Every structure is written in C-alpha cells, then in structure tokens.
Amino acid sequence: MNLFHEAWLWLTAEEQWTGTATLLSRTGEHLLYTLIALAISAVIAIPLGYLVGHTGRGKQLTVAVAGAGRALPSLGLLTVLTLIVGIGDALIAATVVFVVLAVPSVLAGAYSGVENVDHAVTDSARAMGMTPWQVLLRVEAPLGLPLLIGGLRSAALQVIATAVLAAYVGLGGLGIYVQRGIALRRYEEMLGGAIAIVILAIVVDVFFAILARIAVRAAGHQGKLSARAATEGTP
Amino acid sequence: MNWFLANTGLVGDLMLQHARLSVIPIVLGLVLAIPPGVLAWRWGWARGPVLAAFGLLYTIPSLALFVLLPPILGISFLSELNVIIAMTIYAVALMTRFVTDALDAVDPAARSSATAMGYSGWSRFWAVELPLAGPVLLAGLRVVAVSTVSMVTVGVLVGIRSLGFLFMDGLQRGNAAQIVTGIVATVVVALFFDLTLVLLGRILLPWNRRTPRVARRLALRAGGAG
Numbered sequence: 001m002n003l004f005h006e007a008w009l010w011l012t013a014e015e016q017w018t019g020t021a022t023l024l025s026r027t028g029e030h031l032l033y034t035l036i037a038l039a040i041s042a043v044i045a046i047p048l049g050y051l052v053g054h055t056g057r058g059k060q061l062t063v064a065v066a067g068a069g070r071a072l073p074s075l076g077l078l079t080v081l082t083l084i085v086g087i088g089d090a091l092i093a094a095t096v097v098f099v100v101l102a103v104p105s106v107l108a109g110a111y112s113g114v115e116n117v118d119h120a121v122t123d124s125a126r127a128m129g130m131t132p133w134q135v136l137l138r139v140e141a142p143l144g145l146p147l148l149i150g151g152l153r154s155a156a157l158q159v160i161a162t163a164v165l166a167a168y169v170g171l172g173g174l175g176i177y178v179q180r181g182i183a184l185r186r187y188e189e190m191l192g193g194a195i196a197i198v199i200l201a202i203v204v205d206v207f208f209a210i211l212a213r214i215a216v217r218a219a220g221h222q223g224k225l226s227a228r229a230a231t232e233g234t235p
Numbered sequence: 236m237n238w239f240l241a242n243t244g245l246v247g248d249l250m251l252q253h254a255r256l257s258v259i260p261i262v263l264g265l266v267l268a269i270p271p272g273v274l275a276w277r278w279g280w281a282r283g284p285v286l287a288a289f290g291l292l293y294t295i296p297s298l299a300l301f302v303l304l305p306p307i308l309g310i311s312f313l314s315e316l317n318v319i320i321a322m323t324i325y326a327v328a329l330m331t332r333f334v335t336d337a338l339d340a341v342d343p344a345a346r347s348s349a350t351a352m353g354y355s356g357w358s359r360f361w362a363v364e365l366p367l368a369g370p371v372l373l374a375g376l377r378v379v380a381v382s383t384v385s386m387v388t389v390g391v392l393v394g395i396r397s398l399g400f401l402f403m404d405g406l407q408r409g410n411a412a413q414i415v416t417g418i419v420a421t422v423v424v425a426l427f428f429d430l431t432l433v434l435l436g437r438i439l440l441p442w443n444r445r446t447p448r449v450a451r452r453l454a455l456r457a458g459g460a461g
Binding site: 083161164190191 | 290291293294295297299300302303306312378381384385386388391392393394399401403409410411415418421422426
C-alpha cells in the first residue's frame with residue numbers, strides 16, 4: 001500500500017502539472033486519439049448499422065464481424081501495422097487499429113437500436129405516409145439513439161484501453177508513464193500512470209452514461225424499452 | 236510462413252502457455268459470475284448497483300489492471316497469477332451481465348409450469364431456470380473466452396510470457412512475419428476455446444436447438460477492454 005502513497009505523491013508532484021509534457025497534455029493526446037478514431041468509426045459504422053437494422057439484411061454478417069473483431073489481439077495489430085507503415089507513421093497505424101476495434105461496437109449499437117424499435121411504431125409511421133428515409137431518420141434513428149450511444153460508449157472505452165498500448169510504438173498518451181515506469185523500474189510512475197488511465201476511462205464512461213440518460217429521456221417510452229442496456233454499464 | 240515453419244517449437248510452446256493462462260479465467264468467470272448475476276436478477280433493488288459495479292470493473296484498461304493488481308494483492312508483477320486474476324476479474328465483470336440477461340430470457344410460461352408442478356424457490360432455480368438459461372449463458376461464455384484469449388497477449392508488457400511475446404519481439408526485430416504468426420496463433424487458440432464451448436454446449440444442453448435472439452444481441456453488445 002506504501003506504493004500507492006508514492007504513486008499519489010508522483011501524481012500530485014508539481015513536475016506532472018507544469019512544463020511541456022504534463023499529465024494534462026498526455027491526457028489530451030489520449031483523448032485526441034480516441035476522438036479521431038471514434039469520429040471515423042461513427043462515419044463508417046452508423047450508416048452501415050442503420051442500413052442493416054432498417055432492411056434487416058446482413059445481421060449474421062454483423063454478428064460474425066463483431067465476433068471476429070473480438071478475437072483479434074489489438075497489441076498484435078498495432079505492432080504489425082506500425083512495422084508496415086514505419087514507426088514514423090505510427091499514428092496512422094494506431095488510428096487504423098483503433099477504428100478496426102471501434103467499428104464493431106458502433107455498428108452493433110446502430111444496428112440493434114434500429115432493430116429494437118417496435119414494428120407497430122414503424123408500421124404506423126409508414127401508414128401516416130412517411131417515406132422509408134423519413135421512417136429511418138425521424139422514427140428509427142431517434143428511438144435507437146440510446147443503444148447507439150451504448151455502442152459508442154463501448155467503442156470509446158475500448159479505444160482508450162488500446163491507446164494505452166500506443167506508447168509502445170512511440171505515440172505517447174497516458175500509456176507512456178506505464179511503459180517508462182516498467183522499463184526504468186520506477187514503480188511510482190508506473191502506478192501513477194495506471195491510476196490516471198483508470199480515472200480517464202471512468203470519466204469517459206460516466207460522460208456516456210449521462211448522454212445515454214439524456215437520449216433515453218428524449219426517446220420517451222419507446223426508448224426506455226431498449227435503453228436499459230445503454231445505461232446499466234458497458235457490456 | 237517461413238518464419239513460422241522455422242519456429243514451430245516456440246510457437247507451440249507459447250500457444251500452450253497462452254491456453255493455460257486463459258482457461259482458469261474462463262472457467263472461474265462462469266462460476267463466480269453466477270452469484271452476483273442471480274442476485275441482480277432476483278432482487279430488483281440489487282440490479283442497478285450490481286450491474287453498474289461490474290460494468291465499471293470492465294472499463295479498466297487491461298495494462299492498467301496488470302500494473303495495479305500486484306501491489307494491491309501483494310504478488311509479483313511477473314507472477315502468472317497477475318494475468319490470471321486480472322483476466323478473471325474481466326471475465327466475471329462481463330459474465331455477470333450475461334447471467335442476469337440469460338435468466339431474464341427464461342420463458343415465464345416455463346417458470347409458471349414448474350411452479351405448478353410443485354417446484355419452488357431454489358429447486359426450481361437449479362432444475363428449471365438455470366438449465367433453460369443455458370443457451371444464453373453459453374453464448375456469453377463464448378464472448379468471454381474469445382476476449383480473454385485476445386487480452387492475455389497484453390500481459391507481455393509487464394513481462395508475462397504468452398503469444399504476446401511474438402508481438403513485442405517481432406516489433407523490436409522489425410519482423411512482421413513473426414507478429415502475424417502471433418496474431419494467427421492467438422486467433423487459433425481463441426477458436427479452439429470457442430469450438431470446445433460449442434461442443435460442450437451440444438453435449439450438455441441438448442435442448443439448445445438454435446441460438447436464441449437474445450444471445451445474438453448479447454454477443455453483439457459486449458465490447459472488449461483491450
């Protein structure tokens with residue numbers, strides 16, 4: 001437990017908060033990687049997920065892709081892609097890896113959100129004269145929002161966890177403290193970095209939990225039916 | 236391919252080691268998740284807090300957990316126990332959710348019939364509800380198994396030998412073939428566990444004719460901790 005005291009001292013030491021490479025700037029890098037990957041994944045996966053959910057085609061494929069994605073070890077992908085593009089372009093390699101990891105979760109969220117909408121509701125929308133596009137954008141998308149946010153939440157957490165490994169291909173982020181701490185046997189730095197990573201993950205998780213709650217409220221009763229998944233925790 | 240053929244001994248050893256590190260967390264994940272999962276399912280007030288607590292555990296990035304566990308438990312960073320315990324924590328965190336959802340998915344009509352036949356309380360749980368939850372539990376355990384195998388590789392960063400060794404060694408040597416071999420070998424180990432579970436399911440759960448819809452959704456929803 002003494003180690004944790006030292007880690008606390010390390011975390012609160014002035015040198016961690018002043019100068020060029022502070023804990024805050026490392027956190028900023030970490031969040032930036034996460035945001036870029038999340039944005040690219042959203043652009044790819046949300047339309048695709050809506051398509052699958054709306055038409056009901058390709059469900060099996062979605063499940064298979066999600067399963068295959070889970071089996072791929074992110075550290076392996078990260079190292080091999082970095083070697084292929086060269087360590088100087090490690091950011092590209094890392095972003096590709098993060099996107100590959102994030103897409104299945106976002107896809108699943110978008111798809112199951114749309115699929116979960118009660119058929120009575122979509123049928124009434126059609127009966128009212130809505131075109132398929134209107135049904136998708138005005139009915140299915142808003143009602144599926146809680147589950148989509150749930151998907152974005154798991155994707156974000158997964159990218160944050162994998163971005164910890166980015167330090168091993170020279171990209172910084174919060175993982176750098178763990179990497180350096182292990183290499184130099186500076187346990188307080190290693191532990192302090194790990195604590196910072198956990199705090200960041202929890203803050204992001206809580207952020208998405210709040211977003212999910214807002215989305216549930218906006219989606220009303222229909223949203224509530226599908227929202228338990230999005231608000232009760234990651235998986 | 237050439238690299239793999241020249242190093243089959245090493246790859247085989249690492250695969251065995253990797254499987255050894257993965258098997259205990261997968262088994263313990265199922266066993267240890269049943270009590271909290273049942274708690275959350277039976278008592279409404281426990282549901283939110285229990286599932287949120289285990290969900291939170293799952294948000295901890297694996298490398299951070301490998302670093303935080305040893306000083307908490309008083310074990311060495313290099314101890315295999317470190318990876319085994321960390322993976323068990325993730326497995327239980329994921330599986331608890333699956334246990335609750337699996338029990339939720341049991342047909343209420345089956346439950347009523349069991350009650351009508353004279354089953355009550357725990358005897359109904361063991362004889363009717365748990366077996367009927369089996370197919371969804373199996374789907375959940377398959378997710379747990381595959382993500383465990385994939386995550387064990389990260390242990391190499393704190394010095395625990397697994398197929399992850401091929402990634403870091405390959406990176407240092409600039410040998411992409413070595414890393415690809417490691418990735419393929421990891422997927423093979425994951426597939427091995429997955430197929431074993433499917434086979435066990437066929438034998439132990441003969442009433443599991445097709446994957447239930449709920450199970451498919453569960454399999455989709457679970458993200459990894461990386």
